[in-house]
Amino acid sequence: MSRVNARIDAVLAGPTGSVGTAPPFAIADVIAAAVGGPAIVEDSSFRVLGYSAFVGQMDRGRAEAILGRRIPAAWLEHLTGTGSLATLRTTTDVVDLRDGPWEARRRLITAFRAGSRVLGFAWVAEGGQPLGADAATALRQAVDDATPDLLRHLEQIDAAEEHAFREVTALLDGLPGAPAVADRLGLERAGRFVVVSVSTGEPPRAGRTGGDPNGRASRLVEHLRLCMDSFRRQAVVAPYGDGAVAVVALAADDTQEAAARLGNEMVRLTGRGPLHPLRVAVSSVGTGIASVPGLRDQALAAAATVGRDTGGSVSYDDVEAEVLVAQVVASLSPDVRLTGLDRLRDADRGSGELERTLLAYLASCGSASTAAAEG
Numbered sequence: 001m002s003r004v005n006a007r008i009d010a011v012l013a014g015p016t017g018s019v020g021t022a023p024p025f026a027i028a029d030v031i032a033a034a035v036g037g038p039a040i041v042e043d044s045s046f047r048v049l050g051y052s053a054f055v056g057q058m059d060r061g062r063a064e065a066i067l068g069r070r071i072p073a074a075w076l077e078h079l080t081g082t083g084s085l086a087t088l089r090t091t092t093d094v095v096d097l098r099d100g101p102w103e104a105r106r107r108l109i110t111a112f113r114a115g116s117r118v119l120g121f122a123w124v125a126e127g128g129q130p131l132g133a134d135a136a137t138a139l140r141q142a143v144d145d146a147t148p149d150l151l152r153h154l155e156q157i158d159a160a161e162e163h164a165f166r167e168v169t170a171l172l173d174g175l176p177g178a179p180a181v182a183d184r185l186g187l188e189r190a191g192r193f194v195v196v197s198v199s200t201g202e203p204p205r206a207g208r209t210g211g212d213p214n215g216r217a218s219r220l221v222e223h224l225r226l227c228m229d230s231f232r233r234q235a236v237v238a239p240y241g242d243g244a245v246a247v248v249a250l251a252a253d254d255t256q257e258a259a260a261r262l263g264n265e266m267v268r269l270t271g272r273g274p275l276h277p278l279r280v281a282v283s284s285v286g287t288g289i290a291s292v293p294g295l296r297d298q299a300l301a302a303a304a305t306v307g308r309d310t311g312g313s314v315s316y317d318d319v320e321a322e323v324l325v326a327q328v329v330a331s332l333s334p335d336v337r338l339t340g341l342d343r344l345r346d347a348d349r350g351s352g353e354l355e356r357t358l359l360a361y362l363a364s365c366g367s368a369s370t371a372a373a374e375g
Contacts, residue, residue: 023153024050027146031122034142035108035135038062040123043154045222046071049120056128060102065123073230074101080271084109088121089219089274094136106131108139112147119150168238171247174293182289185236192250193292194259195283196235197299198224198266199243200275201308220244223275227266243279245299247292256285256317263313270311277311279303284316301327 024041032039032052039052040062047070051062064072079085084095094110105126112119122143124135132138167181172195175181179189187193198220217239224244228235234249250259263280270278281302283295298316304326305319306312316323360370 023149026050027150028052030146031124031139031142034138035124035131036129037124037127037131037135040065041120041150042071042123043120044118045226046076046121049153054127059105059125061100061104062125070226070229072101076226076230076269080269080273083272085271086273089118092140094140096136108136110139110143112143112150114147114151119147119154164236165238168236168247169240171236171289171292172238172240172245172296174290178292179289186234187236187247187249187289189289190287192252192254193286193295194248194250195292195295195299196224196246196248196263197240197243197281197303198245199279199303201277201279201311216242217244219275223270224266227269230269231262231265233262241300243303245296250285254285256315259285260313260315263315267311267313277309279306279308279311280313281306282313282315
């Protein structure tokens, strides 16, 4: 876990008796008493804020959520696969799951909402006794009653999160002091990194920014952070433009292919939920903090090659020729017509050989002999 997330988690956990701890744990106790089963309260990124006292045998899902401080990856996949995640993100319905990973007991789940904003989620599991016939109604009422308290608690977290986002942005933009920022974020200055860009198929909308808690960037940040935590990857995440980006630290033996698999997994975990179709782009591997701005540019450029209607994941190394052609065309006067490029793409469909030849030609500053030797 990165130091940014650790810092935010520290605000979530707070010292005993502080505002950071008391409301979520008290809310969980109230919900458990009202519904009749052990409860967990999580934020909108499924990080555990508090849980009720419980005496009895704890099933594996609840134990792993409490110990890991967030939803287990197996449960995230289960919510996605059953369509429950989309329901929780978009409604105040109570999801009733009769089964789940690791032979789970029955669970009721619903969202805390303030208007259209999702504040978090409440989970109640069956304990020693089956949940009553009115358990879903009791859960929804208890969550509605507790929402103002949870909102006040989360407002204190927003300041810490906003500061973390500013630091990540300074790193991405290569601003003065970026090495010191990397130290504070827990990233090694000489480490190996990729930058991952995520966006949706929605066209850009004026006035929607990462600072808007209901905006697309906010939802993308949540998804990106949750995925990185589930993959056990050290990463720092921030909204960027109409999407979100992550600077991901790689191990010494991580390959470009391993980095590319992260993007494919993020698309898979999105399923048919509210972020579908998700567009993911992964930069090449860079070394050192100074490489991060260039990796950011690669990821953003590669993202432009992913279809808005279809979504999917690409690696910069796989679409470099297409990016280069697009950059050349964009640098030309609007009056210049390059129908030959369209014919090249049509003729090249499926093989990529002509685009690779063009890339070699352009990279050699127009030297046909050098391009031929490269081929």
